[in-house]
Amino acid sequence: MTATTLDIIAIGNAIVDVISRADDAFITSEGIDKGSMRLVDTDTAEGLYSRMGPGIEASGGSAANTVAGIAALGGKCGFIGQVADDQLGRVFTHDIRSLGVQFDTPARSDEPPTARCLILVTPDAQRTMNTFLGASQFLPADALDPELIASAAILYLEGYLWDPEEPRAAMRKAIDIARGAGRKVAFTLSDAFCISRHRGDFQALIDGGLLDILFANEGEILSLTETNDFDAAVDQVSAKVPLLVVTRSERGAIAVKDGQRYAVPAEPIDRIVDTTGAGDLFAAGFLAGQAQGRSVTDSLTMGAIAAAEVISHYGARPETDLKALVENRLA
């Protein structure tokens, strides 16, 4: 087993978010499940865009947000994802590279355009996501560089990317490469609706012992195990995954490692503005902590710090110096 040069290599949707404030009545009138992520086609995306309010655009994508956070915390990261050769693709590429993340997936010159996610943020700071996958769904398995994947200590995958066929095949291939090289595989369950579409596959990954680290929130782990009993769900999954991390919104987060349970409270925050990216940045803080050799509890605290920062403003990537926040808190 050769030495690693990256802490994390992530595969995920390469998305630019379009973030807009909306009231609950608008969400209802559009017939959207508040708080969820739904996939939309071109017509639905354009119709919704024409009716929603003004937006701000910011690079997003769940795993991409996570590596952005890890990089901001000093970790060495790579990202694999598909953009189109267009203005939003250049925005995504600039933003992730400017953080020092290695991102070499060639832009795709054909239609469709770069993925975008129309995010409606309600006054309660909840985000409801409408994702037009665009170019992102065409990430081909042959875009994976086996050496790059083998060079990272952890391969990180997002459940959202299980929806489109080509990236799903690419992720399966990446898991093989990583495991073959003796690396760890981390996975985030992403979304309860996404799990309902792919429960069998996700359960098979877990039962097959293919996942070393699993991230979920409460709703997701309940959806995965099809139970209403949180502790039972955690016991069931943690029996099969060496390191399970479950976020619980304002109640903090827990981790279960080798049968031992750890918990941290949520970090205090003045005002929650937009919960987009909370889970992504929690994973970022946790994985950065692990990469720095910190304890499970300190890694959880780093997750809580990064999540608290990202929900204090619009957008799913950090706006303030995460490293300084962690240094102040864990000094």
Next chain:
Amino acid sequence: MTATTLDIIAIGNAIVDVISRADDAFITSEGIDKGSMRLVDTDTAEGLYSRMGPGIEASGGSAANTVAGIAALGGKCGFIGQVADDQLGRVFTHDIRSLGVQFDTPARSDEPPTARCLILVTPDAQRTMNTFLGASQFLPADALDPELIASAAILYLEGYLWDPEEPRAAMRKAIDIARGAGRKVAFTLSDAFCISRHRGDFQALIDGGLLDILFANEGEILSLTETNDFDAAVDQVSAKVPLLVVTRSERGAIAVKDGQRYAVPAEPIDRIVDTTGAGDLFAAGFLAGQAQGRSVTDSLTMGAIAAAEVISHYGARPETDLKALVENRLA
């Protein structure tokens, strides 16, 4: 003189802002005048973009920000400006229309792309702007709809748009149309460097009695009059402009109307994040107040409220309900 259907019709650069945090050392290393606006060509824009940090994209443009603010305050507005037929052009178009602003200037199908402004925000919340004018500089005079201009009580023009030749000609034509229809003409001086490039023209507009309302900040009115004496500058300009509004950052703002001077303090604010758009939104609040028939002092206060909101977050357009802020404050 027919009745007006719009409060304001504005002509300005149609720009998407790319907002990024930067430290003072970066500004220095790029050889940029901190706090200013400079025009950059494609190569300079791309070079700077490749070196700067991750950004968020948000519709901008000085006069466009102003009409966005007026619309948010309930005013009826139109906007004239040139975008290209590309993704950023569609972002600009969506954002301004979604506020109820009438915007019908056809997108331009040729190169260059839609204008963007690379905005570097330093830790002191100052913004330094690097504008790639792109399509915006090709607004043709024949894109003006004389009926639309004549339908608005006030024609609002930004000094920045005096730089490129075609829009300058368009603005001169628009002034003629507005004055011919018995409407008022409002102008913002925009930037001290912009004034140094066009002092003769701006002074001629003032001396010729073509401007009914003039907006400036302290640095701009000093630059215009080439003096260091603020009161002398105000006296000199207000002698020739019926309504002069001068913003003074943390010292609030003044207006001089018919020889009478009015002043308001700055609105208190928890934390200044990004001063981009402060002047634009001050103008928005003031003009919205005037359109509502409010007193000069209350109009100044509305300007101060709108400016305080926009500097409390990244981006040059309001993120919170300006109307509610004004109602609470001026109840």
